[in-house]
Amino acid sequence: MNDHSNSISITIELLEKIKQQYCLKWYGTHGVIHWSRVYENGIKLAEQDGVNSNVVQFFSIFHDSRRRNESTDNNHGNRGAQLALEMRAGITLSDEDFSLLIIACRLHTSARTHHDITVQACFDSDRLDLGRVGTMPDAEFLCTPMAKMPDIIEWGYNRSLIHRLPDQPFGLSMYKDRVIRLDGI
Template sequence: MGSEVGADLLVVELFAFLHDSQRINENEDRMHGDRAAEYAESLNHRYFDLPDSGLDKLVHSIRFHSYGKIHQCPTIQTCWDADRLDLGRVGIKPSAKYLSPFGAKHIDAAYECSKLKRIND
């Protein structure tokens, strides 16, 4: 997805690993994005090397990924689309109003894949 919209793929990959890494409770943990954003900042220049602009995008995408917003930056929006397209893992079908137009095209396929992942667990 990210390569088709010109996203920074390293930021998207790091987001995938880190955005829920500090979640304490699957259902009620509103602050996990803030904790994960701080954690990501602490890892830069130790485990990966993002320039300031990349780190800013990573931290922003992690901190606000649960807020249901849309962003004009292709990198940040790709992170959020990827996370939202995986909502089937908790039984929720993603809504197009919380996705970019590109991400919205993939709702049905992503939902089916997420449901399969949940069934196989």
């Protein structure tokens, strides 16, 4: 088990600030449903020694937060990192852990891997959700030993095929109702 707390770090207020500036469909391919699965994938991967679950939690909501389209958007990771920098006051991470968040956001689509296991878990938490775009995750392109396990790949892939917001997205039991009400659905 890791040395970092698995407590919930994301607040409804932070999610709502991100939503206010998000320019794609909230429930689209790279929107809140994807983020919630990345969050859950990350919590699962944080069971490995050395993975900071709090960094992975924040990665889930910032990594695609500034995408401009649902296809190729090569600079979206840098823009997501920039949004995290702009919202630094609402992110409860030490400076060292915040640096890992920025690295993970910036590199999640361009780097094959990274020397830090927390950054690796961030990459893997996103890559395990590739089924939503018709791609089965490939162990060759995953970083952590846990993510490369066939049962974890299958678990992530099967979950990525379900297009629905979990009952407790981001560990926040009341957020699902607030998101639906905000969208008028």
